[in-house]
Amino acid sequence: MKLRIIFLLTFFVHHLLPAQDVNWRTVEKNQHLVAAGFGGDYTFYYLGSYGYVLGNGAVPVVIGTDFSLLFGEDIADDWKWRTSLQTELWNRRNFSFSLKSSFVFRRYESSLARMYNTGAEITLLAGYLKPKWGITALANYDAALATHIKHGELKDSYPEIRNGWYGATGGNLKFGARGNLSFKSWNTYLTAGKHFGQDFKDNPTFPFFIELNIQKRLGK
Amino acid sequence: MRKTKFIFPFLLVLLFSCRKEDAARPGALVPLTVDQNASLPSLHLNGTQLHVESHGNPSDPLLVVIHGGPGSDYRSMLNLKAFAKEGFHVIFYDQRGSGLSKREDAGSFRGENAVRLFIDDLHALITHFRVSDTQKVFLMGHSWGAMLATGYINQHPDQVSGAVLAEPGGLTWTQTSEYLSRSNKVRFFSEALSDMTFPEQFFAGRSGHEILDYKASFASNYENAPGNTIGNAGHYPFWRNGAVAFKTLIENADTYGFDFTTHLQQYAPKVLFLYSELNTAYGPEWAKTVSSVYPRTELRLIRNSGHEIPYFGWADYYSFSLTYLNEMK
Numbered sequence: 001m002k003l004r005i006i007f008l009l010t011f012f013v014h015h016l017l018p019a020q021d022v023n024w025r026t027v028e029k030n031q032h033l034v035a036a037g038f039g040g041d042y043t044f045y046y047l048g049s050y051g052y053v054l055g056n057g058a059v060p061v062v063i064g065t066d067f068s069l070l071f072g073e074d075i076a077d078d079w080k081w082r083t084s085l086q087t088e089l090w091n092r093r094n095f096s097f098s099l100k101s102s103f104v105f106r107r108y109e110s111s112l113a114r115m116y117n118t119g120a121e122i123t124l125l126a127g128y129l130k131p132k133w134g135i136t137a138l139a140n141y142d143a144a145l146a147t148h149i150k151h152g153e154l155k156d157s158y159p160e161i162r163n164g165w166y167g168a169t170g171g172n173l174k175f176g177a178r179g180n181l182s183f184k185s186w187n188t189y190l191t192a193g194k195h196f197g198q199d200f201k202d203n204p205t206f207p208f209f210i211e212l213n214i215q216k217r218l219g220k
Numbered sequence: 221m222r223k224t225k226f227i228f229p230f231l232l233v234l235l236f237s238c239r240k241e242d243a244a245r246p247g248a249l250v251p252l253t254v255d256q257n258a259s260l261p262s263l264h265l266n267g268t269q270l271h272v273e274s275h276g277n278p279s280d281p282l283l284v285v286i287h288g289g290p291g292s293d294y295r296s297m298l299n300l301k302a303f304a305k306e307g308f309h310v311i312f313y314d315q316r317g318s319g320l321s322k323r324e325d326a327g328s329f330r331g332e333n334a335v336r337l338f339i340d341d342l343h344a345l346i347t348h349f350r351v352s353d354t355q356k357v358f359l360m361g362h363s364w365g366a367m368l369a370t371g372y373i374n375q376h377p378d379q380v381s382g383a384v385l386a387e388p389g390g391l392t393w394t395q396t397s398e399y400l401s402r403s404n405k406v407r408f409f410s411e412a413l414s415d416m417t418f419p420e421q422f423f424a425g426r427s428g429h430e431i432l433d434y435k436a437s438f439a440s441n442y443e444n445a446p447g448n449t450i451g452n453a454g455h456y457p458f459w460r461n462g463a464v465a466f467k468t469l470i471e472n473a474d475t476y477g478f479d480f481t482t483h484l485q486q487y488a489p490k491v492l493f494l495y496s497e498l499n500t501a502y503g504p505e506w507a508k509t510v511s512s513v514y515p516r517t518e519l520r521l522i523r524n525s526g527h528e529i530p531y532f533g534w535a536d537y538y539s540f541s542l543t544y545l546n547e548m549k
Binding site: 042043044070072073078106108110111112113115119142144146147153154156157158161162164165167168169170173199201202204205206 | 239244250251295409411412413419422432459
């Protein structure tokens with residue numbers, strides 16, 4: 001347990017904390033975006049994030065990573081790490097259209113099984129953004145690509161079950177809205193919406209998601 | 221940054237180079253059912269194929285074991301084989317679409333008569349095993365199985381000589397939903413909740429039976445987590461949680477409701493009604509309320525057990541049930 005926490009902390013610091021939500025009207029090239037937040041999505045979690053604003057002058061790009069841990073007695077057994085690249089594709093008179101793509105790595109452990117999962121996410125955001133506030137609609141697709149399973153107590157129930165990699169099974173869709181307020185070098189973001197299975201049949205137990213983030217812009 | 225650049229290609233190579241099993245392949249993550257594995261004992265009844273086994277002398281009084289759920293199986297009730305040595309012909313079956321019985325599509329559990337279908341399956345099973353009109357029939361139901369047993373008694377009171385009912389949530393949908401609101405109370409921010417719902421994003425968006433059944437097994441993480449409301453001491457054995465049967469029947473009950481009590485006042489034999497000490501959502505008051513629709517009941521507390529009485533409270537369950545059955549035999 002101790003080793004796992006040390007590993008996670010090292011991992012967390014090494015990759016820096018993530019950066020996700022962006023008000024394109026407030027960021028500047030070479031800025032660092034550091035954020036913390038919490039939310040509910042499948043279950044309840046808290047997260048940290050770090051982002052760095054790149055850009056060629058005309059098109060800003062934010063590269064970032066976020067790491068979330070779940071609430072519960074064992075804090076290190078379930079987590080989600082996401083690394084993303086996002087850019088504003090178009091903007092005019094405060095209207096903005098942006099795209100974010102992410103690589104996702106997740107870990108889960110309970111007495112039934114331990115799993116590592118890789119996934120990919122794409123998010124489209126269309127909003128009205130001003131320097132002090134903004135509102136954005138979002139659509140997201142999170143595809144699970146492959147999962148490694150080491151079975152626990154399920155092996156007692158079904159001895160023929162095999163440990164190993166299991167292929168892509170599909171993904172979930174999210175539709176929601178995000179509001180943001182900015183003051184001085186701080187941004188706050190509140191995101192909420194509903195998610196569905198990609199076939200709109202196999203929907204998550206908790207069909208809603210919500211996240212609150214507070215972000216500090218550093219540099220420049 | 222240099223590290224991230226290295227990690228991405230590494231993960232991608234790892235991801236696409238290793239051999240991956242299809243999670244939806246029959247038998248990959250959940251056991252094969254009777255239509256997929258001919259070595260399992262089964263019966264074709266009432267338009268479906270049920271996983272069925274029997275123990276004891278066929279001419280002895282029938283003792284039909286009815287598991288909980290809906291959607292679960294009889295694996296945790298296999299201790300009840302012991303009644304075969306006490307002069308009963310013990311019949312185990314996994315209900316329609318549940319456990320190792322053949323999977324059925326959601327459509328077969330929709331419509332106003334879905335619960336009636338389960339009662340008809342039970343009737344077909346009893347008819348199959350009953351060797352004479354004078355052979356007595358006893359039902360032993362747990363949780364949803366005790367509700368179904370009551371539904372059967374309500375429909376066929378003259379066919380059943382007695383019943384052992386262990387913690388039926390309720391005998392009407394109103395009662396059941398009231399009980400479920402207590403037993404399934406969501407514990408936000410708990411490890412148990414994460415252990416149940418977090419894997420939903422690992423196996424997402426495909427409604428194939430095998431994947432849904434595998435995901436459903438994680439619900440037991442919540443149900444049986446330390447400090448759980450229903451008092452279970454931990455996991456208990458099972459084969460397969462029939463996710464489609466469970467979800468669709470609950471939706472069906474929510475839409476159409478049910479009332480298994482309409483003719484119970486005419487049921488003369490005494491019923492043994494059991495409730496557990498550790499299930500805080502149940503308790504003696506609820507046991508009295510639920511059992512009160514039967515004209516004659518013997519109410520018994522099973523000590524040191526949670527809701528899964530036939531498994532965690534086996535010693536008392538066996539002792540009380542045997543005394544009752546010998547009296548009614």
